[in-house]
Amino acid sequence: MDSISERHIEDSRVQVTIIASICAGTLLFAIIAMGLGSSSTLDSISTIKIMLGLEYGSDLQSAIIWELRFPRVLMAIIGGAALATAGALMQGCLGNPLVSPLTLGVASGAALGAAFAIILGISIIPDLAIVANAFLFSLAVVAIIIQLGNMRSVSAESYILVGIAITFISGAIVSTFTYFATDAQLSQLTHWSFGSLSRPSLSNVVWISAAIICLMPSAMKWAWNLNTLSLGGDDFAISSGVDPSSTRRNILVLSALMTSIVIAFTGLIGFVGLAAPHMSRLVIGNDYRKLIPCSAVFGSFLMLFADTAGRTIFAPVIIPVGIMLAIIGGPIFMYLLLQNRGVSG
Amino acid sequence: MTSLLKIEGLEFSWGTNQVLKDVTLDIGGNEFVAILGVNGAGKSTFLKCVNRILTPAKGTVEISGENIADMSLMDLSKATSYVPQSVKTSFSMSVFDVVMLGRRPHISWRISDNDREKVSETIRFLGLEDFAFRKFDRLSGGERQRVIIAKAVAQDPMLFLLDEPTSDLDLQNQVSIMKKIRRIVSDENSEKSAIVAIHDINMAARFADRVLLIDGGRIKADGTPSEVLTEANIADVFGVSCDIVPEEYGWGSLRILVKDEIEKD
Numbered sequence: 222m223d224s225i226s227e228r229h230i231e232d233s234r235v236q237v238t239i240i241a242s243i244c245a246g247t248l249l250f251a252i253i254a255m256g257l258g259s260s261s262t263l264d265s266i267s268t269i270k271i272m273l274g275l276e277y278g279s280d281l282q283s284a285i286i287w288e289l290r291f292p293r294v295l296m297a298i299i300g301g302a303a304l305a306t307a308g309a310l311m312q313g314c315l316g317n318p319l320v321s322p323l324t325l326g327v328a329s330g331a332a333l334g335a336a337f338a339i340i341l342g343i344s345i346i347p348d349l350a351i352v353a354n355a356f357l358f359s360l361a362v363v364a365i366i367i368q369l370g371n372m373r374s375v376s377a378e379s380y381i382l383v384g385i386a387i388t389f390i391s392g393a394i395v396s397t398f399t400y401f402a403t404d405a406q407l408s409q410l411t412h413w414s415f416g417s418l419s420r421p422s423l424s425n426v427v428w429i430s431a432a433i434i435c436l437m438p439s440a441m442k443w444a445w446n447l448n449t450l451s452l453g454g455d456d457f458a459i460s461s462g463v464d465p466s467s468t469r470r471n472i473l474v475l476s477a478l479m480t481s482i483v484i485a486f487t488g489l490i491g492f493v494g495l496a497a498p499h500m501s502r503l504v505i506g507n508d509y510r511k512l513i514p515c516s517a518v519f520g521s522f523l524m525l526f527a528d529t530a531g532r533t534i535f536a537p538v539i540i541p542v543g544i545m546l547a548i549i550g551g552p553i554f555m556y557l558l559l560q561n562r563g564v565s566g
Numbered sequence: 567m568t569s570l571l572k573i574e575g576l577e578f579s580w581g582t583n584q585v586l587k588d589v590t591l592d593i594g595g596n597e598f599v600a601i602l603g604v605n606g607a608g609k610s611t612f613l614k615c616v617n618r619i620l621t622p623a624k625g626t627v628e629i630s631g632e633n634i635a636d637m638s639l640m641d642l643s644k645a646t647s648y649v650p651q652s653v654k655t656s657f658s659m660s661v662f663d664v665v666m667l668g669r670r671p672h673i674s675w676r677i678s679d680n681d682r683e684k685v686s687e688t689i690r691f692l693g694l695e696d697f698a699f700r701k702f703d704r705l706s707g708g709e710r711q712r713v714i715i716a717k718a719v720a721q722d723p724m725l726f727l728l729d730e731p732t733s734d735l736d737l738q739n740q741v742s743i744m745k746k747i748r749r750i751v752s753d754e755n756s757e758k759s760a761i762v763a764i765h766d767i768n769m770a771a772r773f774a775d776r777v778l779l780i781d782g783g784r785i786k787a788d789g790t791p792s793e794v795l796t797e798a799n800i801a802d803v804f805g806v807s808c809d810i811v812p813e814e815y816g817w818g819s820l821r822i823l824v825k826d827e828i829e830k831d
């Protein structure tokens with residue numbers, strides 16, 4: 222094998238090692254996060270021992286672990302991975318670095334659904350009013366995306382513009398609802414829009430995890446197509462054997478589904494889907510075969526870190542993860558981007 | 567001998583503006599075909615119709631006897647590779663990875679040693695070793711053009727469709743790239759052909775076996791460089807006067823010395 226091929230193999234090895242290291246770091250941090258909380262008897266070691274059945278835990282300790290901490294940490298890992306993956310996929314297929322999972326209007330649809338449930342009290346499934354509405358309204362946005370994708374010669378810009386239009390329309394309807402809402406309803410809607418990992422129960426998180434884990438291989442399947450599309454646009458993709466229209470439609474539906482599944486349960490969490498893919502690009506480059514897993518583990522780490530910080534820094538007050546992500550992730554994101562610009566000249 | 571590319575009655579319009587009119591053409595193996603014509607004559611549109619980037623309003627395009635409308639894009643990209651005039655990049659990759667995209671039609675997911683070797687070989691063939699691991703968006707326009715040509719070569723197609731492949735290159739690289747394309751096409755073991763849209767008529771005269779002169783979306787002349795590149799044709803299509811002189815340096819058979827534009831009445 223010649224030196225150019227060897228260099229490529231070596232570069233790939235380094236990139237895989239980086240992804241594995243971030244993954245290991247995230248798991249380690251998850252163990253630490255499991256031990257953090259108001260219960261002084263439950264440190265990380267005790268928590269893990271109780272979870273593995275190596276140590277006896279009281280009913281209260283078991284409840285804290287299995288009903289509070291574990292769902293929250295697992296939701297951070299799965300939710301962060303899903304939103305970051307969705308962001309990376311959407312940025313690539315729309316050829317736009319400013320795109321995030323919320324760009325297509327999925328989040329606005331979810332917010333509208335939540336507003337219907339909270340302010341008007343309208344829901345198809347009364348027991349799960351907010352979650353069901355948020356999810357169904359998100360799916361309505363996915364249906365619009367599919368319809369748009371079936372139209373002839375729809376461009377990447379068309380998707381973004383339709384997403385902006387959906388955001389404005391949903392925003393206007395939610396604003397109209399809030400005009401007539403009571404203080405309690407307003408407070409509930411505002412709190413929902415912050416985005417929090419405390420809402421989903423353990424069974425919710427298990428179902429969310431199963432759905433996201435099933436969808437992840439589909440994301441990887443599109444890696445090569447995304448490489449051609451994000452590097453050179455539609456003509457370049459066609460000449461490489463990639464159909465840009467069907468690729469874009471399928472990827473957007475996949476991303477919107479992943480986003481809907483998460484934010485229906487957590488509320489609006491936006492920043493991780495924008496920042497994690499860009500942080501990953503700075504570390505391992507733009508090859509989607511590595512960018513997708515790297516974004517997923519980066520997203521998990523960011524979400525877990527922000528949530529852990531949010532529930533420990535001002536304890537017993539818990540700052541919602543959506544807010545913490547922007548407060549902590551924003552400056553880190555800007556620093557990395559500016560530092561990279563300085564190095565590259 | 568079967569045709570590599572057979573086009574019959576090809577027509578294409580942008581709205582009411584008919585860009586290609588009844589183009590009929592037959593190209594065999596080992597042919598270097600240059601397409602000449604003024605800006606907007608339909609050269610790029612023609613190449614894009616052959617590669618299914620654009621869908622013609624009428625007519626058929628067959629590659630090795632198969633209608634391209636019935637081929638999957640993946641099969642079509644194994645048969646043809648297209649080099650656009652320029653590539654706008656959203657997210658950059660290393661030069662090696664860009665050239666590797668040429669192997670996309672041959673790869674299911676995992677890169678094989680054979681694909682890696684092929685890319686490496688192409689990088690050497692086109693003299694890109696010095697910046698093989700630099701980011702594509704940090705290259706000059708000419709370097710990028712050579713990388714995109716390398717991607718097309720790594721694709722290993724039967725037919726190259728090159729849209730002004732030397733427009734951003736310096737003089738040495740213009741000659742170098744044309745010689746390399748010529749070398750690929752001249753290899754009688756492979757029967758590969760190339761269709762090159764180009765503005766430099768001397769390059770066309772030196773390297774092409776055949777010249778297509780396109781005027782107003784129609785093929786005005788089709789033949790060897792000495793048959794097509796006459797003073798009358800050049801004056802008629804390009805609106806310039808010129809002298810045709812015999813070539814003395816061993817490449818092609820003639821040289822065109824452009825004198826002045828011809829004033830229109």
